[in-house]
Amino acid sequence: MITNLGTSCPSLPSRKGLAILRVSVHHHREMSDDLTEGQSAVIPDGFVINLWQRGFGRTVGPFYSRRDLATNTETMAFRVEDYHANGMNNCHGGMLMSFADMAWGRVISNQREIGWVTVRLVTDFLSGAQMGDWVEGASEIISEIEDVFTVRGRIWCADRTLMTGTAVYKGNRSIRRKAGEREGRG
Numbered sequence: 718m719i720t721n722l723g724t725s726c727p728s729l730p731s732r733k734g735l736a737i738l739r740v741s742v743h744h745h746r747e748m749s750d751d752l753t754e755g756q757s758a759v760i761p762d763g764f765v766i767n768l769w770q771r772g773f774g775r776t777v778g779p780f781y782s783r784r785d786l787a788t789n790t791e792t793m794a795f796r797v798e799d800y801h802a803n804g805m806n807n808c809h810g811g812m813l814m815s816f817a818d819m820a821w822g823r824v825i826s827n828q829r830e831i832g833w834v835t836v837r838l839v840t841d842f843l844s845g846a847q848m849g850d851w852v853e854g855a856s857e858i859i860s861e862i863e864d865v866f867t868v869r870g871r872i873w874c875a876d877r878t879l880m881t882g883t884a885v886y887k888g889n890r891s892i893r894r895k896a897g898e899r900e901g902r903g
Contacts (some may be wrong), residue, residue: 733901739782761828764794777801777815784827791827794853797846808846811879814838820854821884822871828858831888833866840853850874856884864888 763783770777781794784869795801795816803809818838826832846852856870863889872880 722867730741758796758849760793767793773815774819777812780816780819782823789828790855790901791856792853793821793823794851795851797848797850799848806848806852808840808848808852810842813842813846813852814840816852817854817870817872817880817882818884820872821856821868821882822886824856824858824868825886826892827890829866829888830874830892831864832890832892833886836865836885836887838882838884840880842880844874844877844879846874846879852879859883 731825760781761783763779765783767780767782769778769780772889777800778795778834782791782812783794784791793816794883797808801812807886821838822835822838823831823833825831835871852872852874854870854872856868858866859869860867868884870884871878
């Protein structure tokens with residue numbers, strides 16, 4: 718029981734302990750434009766890095782994409798790194814869901830040139846991703862009513878399906894680009 722806050726108490730850390738705690742709390746993955754060894758590993762043909770300038774995508778990326786101009790479809794991808802891992806050293810399910818949200822919503826940005834927010838994301842986990850795996854994802858629009866889109870998507874690694882699902886997105890603004898603008902950004 719603490720009766721005097723000025724006295725030392727075994728249940729509270731010492732000043733030295735607090736300093737160590739402060740250092741460990743502030744020791745986190747620095748944001749950097751430098752790629753790790755895993756991120757700079759061989760990237761499959763046709764994929765280019767997506768240059769996120771800020772926010773969540775920059776924190777958990779890098780992400781890559783490959784566009785098929787003939788069909789106007791895009792596949793997004795990332796390589797599983799240590800900061801994506803769960804306690805069993807596999808890709809965390811929350812990371813796969815976040816990736817699914819971004820990869821599946823991207824079809825709206827590309828095919829309708831509309832920004833979007835997520836209304837609903839429903840997923841089924843079928844397999845796990847291991848450290849170093851190259852994970853890909855894509856989707857198709859299956860319903861469009863005014864500015865509400867339903868998509869069906871899939872996340873995979875090589876020939877193994879990791880996740881399937883559907884999502885509902887609300888279109889919220891035009892992102893119409895000038896000819897060549899997207900290609901110039903990488």
